[in-house]
Amino acid sequence: MSGIIVVGTQWGDEGKGKATDQLGGDVAMVVKFNGGNNAGHTVVVDGESYALHLLPAGILSPNAIPVIGAGVVVDPDALFGEIEAMEARGVDCSRLVVSADAHVIAPYNRSFDKLNEVALGAGLIGTTGRGIGPTYADKMNRTGLRIQDLLDEDVVRARVIQNIQSKLRGFDPEEIPAEFKADFDIDATVAALVAYGERLRPLIVDSSLIVNRALDAGQKVLFEAGQAAMLDIDHGTYPFVTSSTAIAAGALAGVGVGPTKIDRVIGVAKAYTTRVGSGPFPTELHGEAGDHLRELGGEYGVTTGRARRVGWLDLVVLRYANRINGLTDIALTKLDVLDSFETIPVAIGYEVDGVFTPEIPVFQSEFSRAVPVYKEMAGWNEDITGVRRFEDLPQAARDYVTFIEDEVGTRISTIGVGQARDAAIVR
Known part of the structure; x- marks a missing residue:
């Protein structure tokens, strides 16, 4: 058995689609287990950009069966519209199956x-x-x-x-x-x-049955989350959350598999932080600084086109996501967006009413007024988009990555350095 779960560790839009796509060429199935067409993934293949909403990212991997699981909510009009748009671009959607219980x-x-x-x-x-x-x-x-x-x-x-x-x-x-x-x-x-x-009718399957059979046969199955930990209905910034379970546990319930069939849980995190919609966001940048980071990162919603709120990396949030998901490793994305900064603040804790805490406050009212406590990291002020080995990154960029690992307590296995499918450093 080889079940791999990919989840977001912030407020969504971390690059889960790209992470799933990079792994999708080596798996038998890619299973979407929660959410609906309220979120979107952008995947770039051979210079072509694909915006995915309901379709699992595995639709772009010719050897993987894309599965929409029971925990997903499906808008048939949106689904068929997306299928038609993908097929018009030469993408084979005939492998797609949908749970009878979605x-x-x-x-x-x-x-x-x-x-x-x-x-x-x-x-x-x-x-x-x-x-x-x-x-x-x-x-x-x-x-x-x-x-x-x-x-x-x-x-x-x-x-x-x-x-x-x-x-x-x-x-x-x-x-x-x-x-x-x-x-x-x-x-x-x-x-x-x-x-x-x-x-x-031709797409309808017992998704739990086919996924468990694949796992029992020793095939790799990738479980793809929509949204992210801080938008989880139980563990996110309630009520400013999504309506489904967006953490790793949601893959088990949303597909119908047991926890003993999961070998790896990959948490996807941006090298900074974004969120869409209302709700607390301690490291949010406003004004010119926020506009600058937003433009560098192209932070506009795949589904709605809305400008995302942007801010510095929040390690309090990342530690929390690590805890509630049981991450085995982290896929860090968009490190290249920080190429031009002289210094890069990273939140290591909060002050709430003058008291320091390294953890997410238990009360939402306290989280809403949390003030981030930053550690200033040196920037590298160098283009890293062509780098493919960790050893070839500037020292300051390597320090940034290893500092995150040390603070969170989980290894960073891949680092995104650009939009293209192969623009990643695998460690």
Whole structure:
């Protein structure tokens, strides 16, 4: 057995897609286990950039079977749109399979997501409006629609009526914008979902069964997380989190495998920190400094195009992610983005109400007012994008990497030094 889990260690957008793609050529399956099309991965192959949302990064590895697991929420319209776009570029999507137990994002979930954000006003979470949260809520309320349910029109109709009626209960029909009203049309919604069920039929599998069989046969299986540790529903900066389990444990539940079948947990971390949406972010940079780092890193959302909030590397967050994921190693990305800095601050702890702590405060209210305590690291002020051996990095860059390892207590096995598929140092 050789199960490998790849997870994000910050607030997402760490480069998990590239890390998964780099490993994907050597695995039998790449399995997406949580989230939906609210997140995106960018992978660059032979100078071509591919933006992935619902499709696992393994879709770009011709020998790997891409699997959408039971813990994912699937918008059929978005899925088929992504498949068509990839096939138009010559990418073979015929290997893709989808769990019968994955839940479906219905049109009314997308509209309800957007309406709910408007209703929250100043207290908004900052969702992508893709219907992720409402779909997971339906799942927990046991009123959700699964992929397999789309093959039974009676089930679809009953669930659609139940969910639309419950979601509209809190809104005055006159106040719902016209653009959303079509998504609450029962007959049209049922017809659309049943049609998608027929298109999905050839892709539907028992994902737990096929993944366990591959592992039992000694094949490598890569489990790909959406989002990241600090956005995890239980362990992230609640309520400014995603609606699924985004840590390594989520791979087990989201696919249906046991912990004894996992050999390696790789945490992906940027050489600095970013987040999208609302919520605490101790090392965030504002003004000109933030704009400069954002432009250097190209920090704009793959899914939404939103400008990401940016800041220096936060080792408190990275130590926390290491603890709750049980990382075996770290893939450090975008080290090259720091090439031009004379000095690079790294947060080693926080001050909360004048008291130093090296750990994430247990109370969210304290985390929200945490002030980072920095160690200034020397910059290398040198282009490292062509470097492929650790020994060839400037001394200051090597010091930066080894300092992170020492502080976190986990080895850094790969270092990203550019966008291209091969722009990495493997140690």
